[in-house]
Amino acid sequence: ETGVTQTPRHLVMGMTNKKSLKCEQHLGHNAMYWYKQSAKKPLELMFVYSLEERVENNSVPSRFSPECPNSSHLFLHLHTLQPEDSALYLCASSQDEGAGANVLTFGAGSRLTVL
Amino acid sequence: GQNIDQPTEMTATEGAIVQINCTYQTSGFNGLFWYQQHAGEAPTFLSYNVLDGLEEKGRFSSFLSRSKGYSYLLLKELQMKDSASYLCAVREGNYQLIWGAGTKLIIKP
Numbered sequence: 001e002t003g004v005t006q007t008p009r010h011l012v013m014g015m016t017n018k019k020s021l022k023c024e025q026h027l028g029h030n031a032m033y034w035y036k037q038s039a040k041k042p043l044e045l046m047f048v049y050s051l052e053e054r055v056e057n058n059s060v061p062s063r064f065s066p067e068c069p070n071s072s073h074l075f076l077h078l079h080t081l082q083p084e085d086s087a088l089y090l091c092a093s094s095q096d097e098g099a100g101a102n103v104l105t106f107g108a109g110s111r112l113t114v115l
Numbered sequence: 116g117q118n119i120d121q122p123t124e125m126t127a128t129e130g131a132i133v134q135i136n137c138t139y140q141t142s143g144f145n146g147l148f149w150y151q152q153h154a155g156e157a158p159t160f161l162s163y164n165v166l167d168g169l170e171e172k173g174r175f176s177s178f179l180s181r182s183k184g185y186s187y188l189l190l191k192e193l194q195m196k197d198s199a200s201y202l203c204a205v206r207e208g209n210y211q212l213i214w215g216a217g218t219k220l221i222i223k224p
Binding site for chain 2 (some may be wrong): 004031033040041042043044045047050055056072090096102103104105106108109
């Protein structure tokens with residue numbers, strides 16, 4: 001596997017369910033990100049981790065809970081979501097320093113539908 | 116406030132040239148990125164400008180004017196595979212990127 005891998009690619013859940021999105025990067029990057037992408041709207045940064053420490057938390061509802069157990073893995077735990085949370089959730093990684101610093105490599109995304 | 120504007124949709128002809136504009140108003144500036152996103156796929160990095168001027172990379176070029184808060188992406192010799200959305204983003208801090216809503220480019224034969 002190379003690049004940034006996200007699972008599952010598609011997820012349908014009810015408002016009372018608990019599910020998790022998983023992201024894995026094989027690039028040796030030290031920063032990982034969760035973004036939300038809704039149709040015709042700009043990408044919204046949700047969380048950033050650098051060296052497993054959360055460095056950005058952009059006023060995201062507590063029903064979204066990130067977890068970064070190591071620099072290669074990132075999770076987004078979901079519980080009691082709302083229909084308006086239906087969107088494409090993109091994971092990305094980057095290198096903090098050196099050539100290509102902060103250039104994001106994205107995963108293909110997890111398409112979430114909340115019923 | 117923070118704002119990035121780019122056209123919602125553009126149409127161009129195969130083999131032609133198209134320029135996608137991006138204007139921005141942000142509280143900080145540490146560079147401007149362009150990404151390409153094909154439908155149903157991940158955004159992929161195209162270019163990065165931090166100084167004024169033109170950066171050329173094959174058929175794609177990106178221009179930046181910091182004093183005008185303006186950038187454009189120039190695509191030459193358009194191919195059908197260039198049909199995609201093009202995202203403009205300004206880096207404010209170390210990790211914070213402010214994104215435009217994207218320009219959907221439609222290429223016609």
